[in-house]
Amino acid sequence: MIPxxxxxxxxxxxxxxxxxxxxxxxxLGLITSIDGRQIITLLLNKRDASSSILxxxxxxxxxxxxxxxxxxxxxxxxAIHDLFGLIPIGHPRLKPxxxxxxxxxxxxxxAQDIDSTVTSRxxxxxxxxxxxxxxxxxxxxxxxxxxGIIEPGHFRLSCLGESVxxxxxxxxxxxxxxxxxxxxxxxxxxRFIAEAAASDTAAANALAHAxxxxxxxxxxxxxxxxYFRTLALEIERLAMHIADIGGMAVDLGNLAVAAAASxxxxxxxxxxxxxxxxxxxxxxxxxxxxxxxxENFLPQLKAINAExxxxxxxxxxxxxxxxxxxxxxxxxxxxxxxxxxxxGVIGVAGRASNIDYDAxxxxxxxxxxxxxxxxxxDSQGDALSRILVRAGEIASSLNLIDGALDNxxxxxxxxxxxxxxxxxKTGLGIVEAFRGELIHxxxxxxxxxxxxxxxxxxxxxxxxxxxxxxxxxxxxDFPVCNKSFSLAYSGHDL
Amino acid sequence: MFDLLGYLLKQGKATxxxxxxxxxxxxxxxxxxxxxxxCQGKSCNACADICPxxxxxxxxxxxxGAQVDLDLxxxxxxxxxxxxxxxxxxxxxxxxxxAVSCRSMLTNSNSTPAxxxxxxxxxxxxxxxxxxxxxxxxxxxxxxxxIGAASNPIFDMERFGISIVASxxxxxxxxxxxxxxxxxxxxxxxxxxxxxxxxxxIACGSCAISGGVHQNGYAGANGLGAILPVDxxxxxxxxxxWSIIHGLFVAMGRE
Numbered sequence: 001m002i003p004x005x006x007x008x009x010x011x012x013x014x015x016x017x018x019x020x021x022x023x024x025x026x027x028l029g030l031i032t033s034i035d036g037r038q039i040i041t042l043l044l045n046k047r048d049a050s051s052s053i054l055x056x057x058x059x060x061x062x063x064x065x066x067x068x069x070x071x072x073x074x075x076x077x078x079a080i081h082d083l084f085g086l087i088p089i090g091h092p093r094l095k096p097x098x099x100x101x102x103x104x105x106x107x108x109x110x111a112q113d114i115d116s117t118v119t120s121r122x123x124x125x126x127x128x129x130x131x132x133x134x135x136x137x138x139x140x141x142x143x144x145x146x147x148g149i150i151e152p153g154h155f156r157l158s159c160l161g162e163s164v165x166x167x168x169x170x171x172x173x174x175x176x177x178x179x180x181x182x183x184x185x186x187x188x189x190x191r192f193i194a195e196a197a198a199s200d201t202a203a204a205n206a207l208a209h210a211x212x213x214x215x216x217x218x219x220x221x222x223x224x225x226x227y228f229r230t231l232a233l234e235i236e237r238l239a240m241h242i243a244d245i246g247g248m249a250v251d252l253g254n255l256a257v258a259a260a261a262s263x264x265x266x267x268x269x270x271x272x273x274x275x276x277x278x279x280x281x282x283x284x285x286x287x288x289x290x291x292x293x294x295e296n297f298l299p300q301l302k303a304i305n306a307e308x309x310x311x312x313x314x315x316x317x318x319x320x321x322x323x324x325x326x327x328x329x330x331x332x333x334x335x336x337x338x339x340x341x342x343x344g345v346i347g348v349a350g351r352a353s354n355i356d357y358d359a360x361x362x363x364x365x366x367x368x369x370x371x372x373x374x375x376x377x378d379s380q381g382d383a384l385s386r387i388l389v390r391a392g393e394i395a396s397s398l399n400l401i402d403g404a405l406d407n408x409x410x411x412x413x414x415x416x417x418x419x420x421x422x423x424x425k426t427g428l429g430i431v432e433a434f435r436g437e438l439i440h441x442x443x444x445x446x447x448x449x450x451x452x453x454x455x456x457x458x459x460x461x462x463x464x465x466x467x468x469x470x471x472x473x474x475x476x477d478f479p480v481c482n483k484s485f486s487l488a489y490s491g492h493d494l
Numbered sequence: 495m496f497d498l499l500g501y502l503l504k505q506g507k508a509t510x511x512x513x514x515x516x517x518x519x520x521x522x523x524x525x526x527x528x529x530x531x532x533c534q535g536k537s538c539n540a541c542a543d544i545c546p547x548x549x550x551x552x553x554x555x556x557x558x559g560a561q562v563d564l565d566l567x568x569x570x571x572x573x574x575x576x577x578x579x580x581x582x583x584x585x586x587x588x589x590x591x592x593a594v595s596c597r598s599m600l601t602n603s604n605s606t607p608a609x610x611x612x613x614x615x616x617x618x619x620x621x622x623x624x625x626x627x628x629x630x631x632x633x634x635x636x637x638x639x640x641i642g643a644a645s646n647p648i649f650d651m652e653r654f655g656i657s658i659v660a661s662x663x664x665x666x667x668x669x670x671x672x673x674x675x676x677x678x679x680x681x682x683x684x685x686x687x688x689x690x691x692x693x694x695x696i697a698c699g700s701c702a703i704s705g706g707v708h709q710n711g712y713a714g715a716n717g718l719g720a721i722l723p724v725d726x727x728x729x730x731x732x733x734x735x736w737s738i739i740h741g742l743f744v745a746m747g748r749e
Contacts, residue, residue: 102676109712144681147660149629149638152678173677174632177713184711185546192546192570193707199636199732243639256498262646263508269643277522280636280732283572297520311505318498490634493677 001215001363001428003042003051010039010056010063017041017054018069027357028344029430029439030456031066031076036084036111039063042441044430049362049369051428058086065091072344075460082125082172083110083179096125098493100172109180110452132158132165140475144173151489155482159475167470167478169463174493182453187213187421190450191286194440197455198491199280200240203232204433205455205491206285208440211365211429213287216421216442223409225289229366230404231301232272232281232290234397237434239268241390241397242312244486248387249319251483252328257319264315267308271401274301289414302405309398316391329384333469333481336381345465347436347458349485352389353381359432368432373400383477383484393434423448433458435488457491508647514736516588524571524730526587527564527604533583535560541575541584547700547707550575566592567600567703567717570731591749593728593741597719600703600729620692621666621746624655627696628665630685633672636732637699641669644735651739656746662688667745668722671732673701673708673715686722694745696726698738703727 008016020026020043029042029051041054056063065088066073077088078097085108088094096103103109104125131139137160144152154170178197182190194209195202207229214221246261269279274297276284284290294301319325335345340353350357358375360368376392378385421444429440436458445451466485470478517523535554541562542550549568553561562583564575576584583604594600631638644651645658659665662685674682686695697718700706705716718724728741743749 100677102679103713144678145630145685149631149642149658151631151633151635151638152681173681174672174675175677175713176633176673176675176708176715177711178708181708181711189546192572196634196701196707199634200639202636256502259647260502260505262643263505263648266508266643266646266648273518274520277520277573278571279521279640279734282570282636282731283522294520300520314497314501318501488635490672 001051001211001430003053003426003428005053005055005426008054008056010058013039013041013054013056014064014066014069017066017073021070028070028072030441030454031073031080032454033080033084033086033110034443034452036061036086036108039080039086042428042439046357046362049364053426061085062087062089064089067091071342072461075464084108085111093130094126096127096172098172099125099175100170101127103172103175109177129156129170130166130168134160136160137165153489157470157475157478162474162476164470164473164475164478167467169467171463171489172493174490176494178494179453179455183450187450190453192283194455195282197494198457198488199282201236201433201435201438201457201488201491203236203281203285204431204438205440206281207233207365208429208431208438210285210287211431212427212440212442213421215429216425216427216444217287217418219288219415219417221289222412222415224293224411225413226367227404227408228275228290228413229285230368231275231401232284233366233431234400234404235268235271235275236281238308238394238397238401239265239272240434241394242268244483245316245319245387245390247486248480248483251480252325254319254322254325257315260315264308264311267304271301271304274304286414288417289412291414293413298405298408302402305398305401305405309402312394312398316394320388320391326384329387329480329484330380330382332383332477333473333484334380334382335465335469337379339468340381340465343464343468344461346461347433348386348389348393349462349465350436351375352378352385354379357437359430359437363430365429365431367404371400371403383480386484421448421450435459435486436462455491455494457488459487459492462487463492509650510648514590514740517590517734521588522571522573522586524566524569524587524592525564525573525576525584527562527602528583528585529604531583531604532581533560533562533604534581538580540578540580544574544578546570546572546574547709562604564602565600565704566602566729567597567727568700568706568709569729570700570706590734590736591740592730592733592737593726593744593749595726595744597703597724597727600727619747621694622748625667625742625746626657626659626665627667627669627742628659628662628685628689629669629671630682631671632674632678632682633699633701637671637702640732640735641671641698641738644738649735649739651742654739654743656739656742662686663690665689665693667694667696667742669696669698670702670718671698673705674718674721675708675713675715677713679721682718682721694725695722696728696741696745697724698728698741699733700729700731703729706731
């Protein structure tokens with residue numbers, strides 16, 4: 001998809017953005033910069049599936065912060081400060097987002113002056129934590145290295161007795177410089193880095209990358225490849241939703257369900273292996289189509305999917321109809337619809353708070369929106385709601401996989417691709433990953449080289465949702481609250 | 495509850511019989527070099543050109559043709575070299591016995607026969623029957639999920655005496671995933687420092703071995719070897735759960 005570009009003066013950006021967001025169906029995609037000399041704001045219109053970019057040129061490294069008027073801009077502005085050294089004047093709390101102390105040397109890694117050299121950040125990042133003061137308040141630091149097998153991040157919980165007063169989330173431990181690397185290597189090799197942004201989301205990342213590149217080149221993807229892309233996306237969703245529900249069963253001590261779920265997740269990875277030759281669907285979706293035609297494995301795919309359907313339904317029933325599961329999760333980590341909306345919470349967490357947004361129903365990717373399932377919604381916004389939404393989506397993914405295998409068109413699985421990208425063009429890929437809306441934005445320079453590659457993982461929006469949901473809950477509920485959101489660290493830190 | 499018990503009983507035994515079965519025909523696996531196929535040398539260079547992680551080097555050679563080196567420590571198993579080579583020098587490696595105890599053993603060359611894994615020297619003896627493993631992730635979570643999968647009922651590595659522990663104080667081995675960007679250097683050094691000796695360090699996945707697709711970026715994500723002494727290397731992106739168990743077997747001195 002190619003967004004339309006509108007010039008907006010930096011001083012008008014705040015009011016333009018605010019008035020845009022008041023209308024129903026409008027959404028803020030992302031805010032970033034190309035090289036530190038402008039702010040670009042991606043706006044998405046869900047009613048007509050269109051997108052536009054507000055392009056604000058800057059004369060210096062300061063601009064009026066958008067956060068006071070548009071709270072969901074806060075995380076984007078912190079990342080802009082980390083990567084470009086730009087200062088949003090009036091930002092309520094400008095702490096680092098995607099870097100940690102190891103990167104405090106003042107280097108703004110994506111900013112360039114006219115000579116294309118990296119400029120330094122004018123002020124060092126402020127790594128202090130928000131201190132809650134008062135009698136009996138204590139702080140509980142958790143991470144970056146956690147007890148389980150998960151990615152690193154730091155949680156600072158300020159507690160009063162058992163109750164969490166404030167949760168501060170510090171990420172950036174996994175900053176690998178992915179966005180910069182994507183501009184340094186030939187675009188034909190970029191897909192491997194794009195999918196490594198978060199490999200539990202490899203298929204969705206590869207698809208968003210492919211769509212962004214294809215929109216620059218204006219190529220037509222064969223119908224068979226589109227069906228294989230749908231299969232890849234839904235197998236990934238299925239596998240990760242099973243993993244998340246199984247993980248929740250572990251946290252609740254329901255080990256029988258956990259063991260059965262991990263076995264069935266193994267079966268869903270078998271689907272991925274048959275389709276793509278990789279349990280994580282790596283290297284399958286590529287610009288131009290898909291890299292292999294798993295024709296010989298289609299009967300096996302069909303059979304295993306049917307078996308999964310048969311075995312998952314009763315298992316989810318046992319788990320979700322268990323009174324102790326209900327008691328443990330109901331009312332834990334509540335996120336109201338209004339707060340979810342204000343902070344742009346999306347995906348599973350958004351739909352559990354009754355935000356009716358599933359990119360599959362709106363933005364074209366794979367075979368969507370043509371055969372998009374009805375979004376699974378819940379209105380309670382708590383940990384149980386998020387599990388119920390996942391269970392509903394497992395059912396719809398199983399149906400989608402079955403349908404795609406039945407209706408698979410014949411033909412080729414890739415189209416011929418030009419070797420050069422067009423100059424001065426902006427391409428956009430929007431995909432509903434298993435966590436929610438994933439955006440890849442590619443901007444080329446006058447020689448057709450990628451000079452900015454921006455990735456917006458769904459977790460960027462949702463980490464704030466977790467910080468809000470954990471508040472006023474007892475500390476013992478934090479692990480299940482965190483698990484119910486199941487957010488990506490690597491996709492966020494890049 | 496009885497319904498659930500009945501359901502579990504009906505599922506039967508999920509655990510795979512046998513140790514380290516080969517990957518089946520659907521899986522892409524990692525590449526390996528055939529010793530009996532010719533190479534067109536530097537003038538072709540197609541494999542080295544297409545490799546996304548510069549894992550392949552082509553040298554001009556004498557006799558049978560050019561020498562080709564494949565560094566499995568950088569390879570992400572994309573399979574492009576297998577598809578591209580005009581003389582079919584690259585083939586699929588379906589073995590899951592892929593871990594080694596020396597970095598140089600990961601370099602596969604067409605001039606020498608394929609290497610086999612070897613056990614580690616002395617310090618591995620006491621871990622033969624039991625290994626407590628602390629996992630630290632510094633990457634994209636695919637390796638982490640595969641380590642998790644290695645404990646599931648299908649692979650069930652606990653039956654070999656391998657347990658994942660929650661603290662470095664209890665751990666014999668440090669299993670690291672991801673490219674080890676500088677944001678994780680301090681946390682890793684401290685985790686290592688908290689472990690009692692003798693301790694084993696295992697790099698799991700091509701990122702942890704060499705930085706993989708992230709190597710040479712500004713974030714210094716060039717693998718674990720830059721900051722800690724690595725004892726065992728498990729190639730793959732991500733490695734198959736059987737390969738991960740193989741790596742732990744190498745650490746225990748059982749392979």
